[in-house]
Amino acid sequence: MTAVVLIDTLLLLLVTVTAVAIIEVRNLYASAMLTSVYSLLMALVWVNMHSMDVAFTEAAVGGGISTILLIGTLVHTAREEKPLKRRVHGKALALTALCGAALIYGTFDMPRFGDPKAPIHHFRVPEMMAQTVGFANSTAGKQAPPAGFDPLEYRSFNGAVPSVPVDPADTAWRETSVLAQHGIMLPKVNGHALHPAEPGHHLHPPDDFNGHVPNSVTSLLAAYRGYDTMFETTVIFTAGVSLILLLRRPRREGYLQRSAPLADQAILRVVSKMAIPFILLFGLYVITHGELGPGGGFQGGVVVACAFILFALIFGRPALYRVLPPPVCDLLTGLGVLMYSGTGLACLLLGGNFLDYAMLDPISPGDGEALGMTLVEYGVGITVSMVMLTIFNQLAEERSK
Amino acid sequence: MSWVYLATAVVLLVGMFMILIRAIAGPTVYDRILATNALGTKTIVFVTLLGYISGRTEFIDMAIIYALVSFITTIAILKFAEMGRLD
Amino acid sequence: MQAHEIVTTILLALGCLVSMTGAYGLLRMPDFYTRLHTAGKTDSLGQFLIFLGLVLVTPDLLTQLKLIAVAMILMIAAPTATHAITKAAHLHHLRPWTKGDPGGEP
């Protein structure tokens, strides 16, 4: 039993207990609090399974934003559930038990937890893991790996590929490389020093990322699933728009509302004043650092929104409106989506495909890739942060009758 | 060395379980808030330990996020308890 | 095991002990204020000990700085939150448990 499995087993027990408590607690306020606990625990589960970006998002979104939103709703509704006549709903219990039994029966056919032979690890993903910036975009053979090309070799790369020469100036290896033998064109090397020990590095030119984006989650998010991510951003944008449509009042009313700031509590005020710039800076770091480490636009955007929400909590919403007026907020929401699609359009105009980032820098495709991904991440970050802030503002504005 | 981290993590998990019971049972709202806050701290330490168990120190970025976010959540929960509103 | 690893082990064990004391106190103490008393203090000390222990075994400076940053954030944020909770409870006239009150005996 490995450490991962041991911790996983214990954590999931905690998670299940929390989930039951969330449903069964009658006080909705307690339920909202337990939701935040649940999200933190769930984030721990993700961390334990090495899914850092998901854990990042879950912690920021589940532990932060969604709890605040739930509480913001409780302000306008009741704190307590209506008492039920029967504590246990028999029919629902029977249905869920039946459904669950069927699903559990299905799990017996699943590959075991952590099984390296599971199909999911062998279809498509190895090629994507071996994906090399610049190279991927300038070859035609990327979609279908040629016969004899062993993606697993790149996946578990041990730094000892025989075809890589010791001398960086010697480029004769490119003629004998695996891909060249299969008729796939190799990109040009621009005189940079080679790093032979990089996985798959003997296949692509050196650049900012040493040939690949270190965080493969971000690279998949922005490149392989680029269209998808763009439309997910649009979904979030749509959520912001619908919140405005559902809840926004005439603007003057929002400005003139009285609020209940906590600013008279000296300790809270001082600590928040210290914390807010740090949170903003950290949010920007997370967005910018997305290609290199865990993080990215979604996570960083939520963190930035958290900073503004803290400001609104302590100093009142009118103060937030003085810092960031709602019209500016609305404009920025759209700007983020525009930035994303604009990057794609720029690639199109430069002669590549839509969202073909390598086109942004024709000399060193890897740098273009870095630029494109950063722009896209910023677009996502701006939209997410502003939409989260809009949602918070609208839920809070609702107070005025 | 890794068994030390693992043992620490398991002990912390037991502690988290105790706090969770308080968070679920807690007779007053404030007990629950307190337990949530304490769980947040334990979670942060736990994330860092997980980073050391698997040898990836990038996990610490996440601990920073947890620290900041759980602080904000606590403030929001408290403000609702105290004022009955969020803005 | 080298000397600094032994120190780390001791610090982690101490941190665990303190954290567990806090958790147990949170579970067993009779009322809110006493629970606050155990949980608030032990949380800060426990996390600080554990982070200190981890700093000693970390080879690279940036990670050490990040660890210290997390510890510092927690050292500031956790007491602030505890203070605010207490203040809110006090303002809402939550009465402390006194000897002889029913239901409080552990």
Place this chain on the structure above:
Amino acid sequence: MTDVLGIYNYWIYVVLMMIGLYGVIAKPNLIKQAIALGLFQTGIFLYYISMAVIDGGTAPIWTTIEDGAQKFQGPYDNPLPHVLILTAIVVSVSVLAVALALIINIKRSYGTIEADEIERMDHEDRLIEYRAGQAPDAADDAEARHHA
């Protein structure tokens, strides 16, 4: 034992999903239902992320030490499910936000957020309309429901 631990994660995913489903069906409170939907989603997230794990794997982030060599040689966990779930989480909070906005609107117009009370009020409204001889469509509907 290893067999049980091998599919333990999938069992928990089923349990979480079913807890969510139970909440959606059994609890009339709309906020509780929104939270329960969130639980249901988390169950699915757990399913995806569990599939991404490889024994002895590490986070799918390539780390290099200074001389350009790779620090982690072992297999990397599958990043594709992570990517799928990463966006799904953010979308789920958007869904939650829209649901909560709708709940607030419901509270504004009905004065309650309990699904059964809302249904009863709807029913009574339609009966009143039916008796007043207005809105024939709604009346038919109400009558049908009344007899059912």
